[in-house]
Amino acid sequence: MDVLMGDLVLLQDEVNPVMSALLDNGLDVTALHNHFFWDEPRMFYMHVHGHGKPADLAQKVKPALDLIGRNTQRQPAPPAPAATPASTLDTAKIAQIVGTQGEQSGAVYKITIGRDDLKVAEMGAPINARMGLNTWAAFVGTNENAVVAGDVAMVGNEVTPVLKTLRKNGLDVVAIHHHMTDTRPAIYFLHYWGMGPADKLATAFRAALGELGKAKTSTTTAK
Numbered sequence: 001m002d003v004l005m006g007d008l009v010l011l012q013d014e015v016n017p018v019m020s021a022l023l024d025n026g027l028d029v030t031a032l033h034n035h036f037f038w039d040e041p042r043m044f045y046m047h048v049h050g051h052g053k054p055a056d057l058a059q060k061v062k063p064a065l066d067l068i069g070r071n072t073q074r075q076p077a078p079p080a081p082a083a084t085p086a087s088t089l090d091t092a093k094i095a096q097i098v099g100t101q102g103e104q105s106g107a108v109y110k111i112t113i114g115r116d117d118l119k120v121a122e123m124g125a126p127i128n129a130r131m132g133l134n135t136w137a138a139f140v141g142t143n144e145n146a147v148v149a150g151d152v153a154m155v156g157n158e159v160t161p162v163l164k165t166l167r168k169n170g171l172d173v174v175a176i177h178h179h180m181t182d183t184r185p186a187i188y189f190l191h192y193w194g195m196g197p198a199d200k201l202a203t204a205f206r207a208a209l210g211e212l213g214k215a216k217t218s219t220t221t222a223k
Contacts (some may be wrong), residue, residue: 021064169204
């Protein structure tokens with residue numbers, strides 16, 4: 001049993017196709033970040049991890065490597081929907097799909113869900129939803145053409161299932177990171193973004209929520 005660990009350097013439009021190729025072939029994505037400010041074109045760094053026989057690992061990573069540099073012509077960013085009144089989104093339908101009511105602030109409808117199933121503390125202080133231990137989705141636009149952006153708080157064994165679910169539902173992952181150190185259990189956060197019909201975006205968010213809390217995790221207070 002050998003271990004594969006590495007760092008892939010990607011253009012912005014390569015990030016999510018490469019991530020899907022890694023996940024679909026049984027490898028884990030453990031981080032996504034940048035190294036620079038104001039770089040042109042923008043570069044992102046993706047950490048990959050796996051274990052198995054060396055030849056098998058090479059076969060698993062090759063489809064992702066084959067996507068790098070295939071199309072060096074930068075794709076234009078998708079147009080954002082025009083700013084619209086808050087009432088253009090069917091927020092009742094979004095809440096019904098997600099299973100949780102949200103809050104309206106101007107044109108933005110945001111649903112925030114705490115991780116009450118996790119008991120987390122740092123230096124003796126409880127870390128709760130108000131302190132950032134939450135998962136959220138913010139919707140803006142129209143029912144036909146909306147944008148969603150959000151954050152998912154996860155324990156380690158939830159990261160890969162959530163990544164797979166987001167990608168299979170057409171949402172882009174834009175960052176994987178930590179907010180806190182020395183917590184037990186360790187909490188991982190990812191930022192995602194998507195564009196499309198509001199009900200489709202809400203369904204994708206609900207699918208990711210379904211991957212949280214499946215496995216009971218023993219928690220202790222960080223020292």
